Amino acid sequence: MNLLADLYNILMPRRCVVCQTILEPSEQYLCTACSIQMPRYPLHSIEDNEPLRKAWNFAPIQYGATLLYYRHHSNFHKIITNIKYKGNEQLGIKVGEWAAMEIAHLQLAEKVDVIVPVPSDKNRKKKRGYNQAELIAEGMGRIMQRPVKNFLVKKESGMSQTRLNKTERRENTTGKFEADIPLPWRGKHILLVDDVLTTGATIGNCAQALLAADSQAKISIFPVAYNA
Numbered sequence: 001m002n003l004l005a006d007l008y009n010i011l012m013p014r015r016c017v018v019c020q021t022i023l024e025p026s027e028q029y030l031c032t033a034c035s036i037q038m039p040r041y042p043l044h045s046i047e048d049n050e051p052l053r054k055a056w057n058f059a060p061i062q063y064g065a066t067l068l069y070y071r072h073h074s075n076f077h078k079i080i081t082n083i084k085y086k087g088n089e090q091l092g093i094k095v096g097e098w099a100a101m102e103i104a105h106l107q108l109a110e111k112v113d114v115i116v117p118v119p120s121d122k123n124r125k126k127k128r129g130y131n132q133a134e135l136i137a138e139g140m141g142r143i144m145q146r147p148v149k150n151f152l153v154k155k156e157s158g159m160s161q162t163r164l165n166k167t168e169r170r171e172n173t174t175g176k177f178e179a180d181i182p183l184p185w186r187g188k189h190i191l192l193v194d195d196v197l198t199t200g201a202t203i204g205n206c207a208q209a210l211l212a213a214d215s216q217a218k219i220s221i222f223p224v225a226y227n228a
């Protein structure tokens with residue numbers, strides 16, 4: 001028996017990320033009700049689905065999959081915002097593991113050789129201490145048994161974007177990514193991982209950068225959430 005751990009649990013009970021209910025010892029991050037009610041994206045095929053079609057506007061992508069819908073008005077967005085803004089690194093890895101397990105039957109893992117996270121700004125990573133897409137990629141890699149490689153970097157933005165609104169700024173990522181793929185990794189099938197896909201511009205521009213670095217590469221995508 002670990003008295004300290006028991007005391008800690010009484011004083012600081014673990015709560016569901018989404019609804020704040022105190023968790024049972026068997027539950028992790030989400031209560032059972034929330035994990036059942038999670039707004040899962042009805043994914044029927046990795047060859048054709050909405051997030052994939054959005055990304056096709058920006059780059060030739062082989063396969064695509066996602067785990068859930070991202071909705072601002074639903075408390076389920078806390079799964080993503082807790083990773084992104086509240087420093088919940090372990091949750092980031094766990095979400096990646098969940099995602100990989102939930103899509104295991106689609107056999108995407110068998111198709112890809114390596115997992116590459118969408119990079120965040122160097123400054124933002126420094127401030128936050130981590131890149132949320134990298135955490136998710138890490139969790140996915142553990143389950144899919146594929147290595148995670150940081151082949152992409154985001155260039156510092158020099159151009160002033162103050163005239164653009166928030167969404168435009170976030171999506172205005174053309175030419176902002178650079179890829180460096182070491183020789184042994186050329187001609188491989190890369191799974192690009194990100195937190196949320198909205199227009200597909202970010203992940204599409206990352207795919208373009210990877211293809212510019214290696215025209216023989218194949219690219220598939222996995223944003224954990226789809227903001228329809």
Ligand SMILES: [Zn+2]
Binds near residue numbers: 018021030032034
């Ligand atoms: Zn809950």
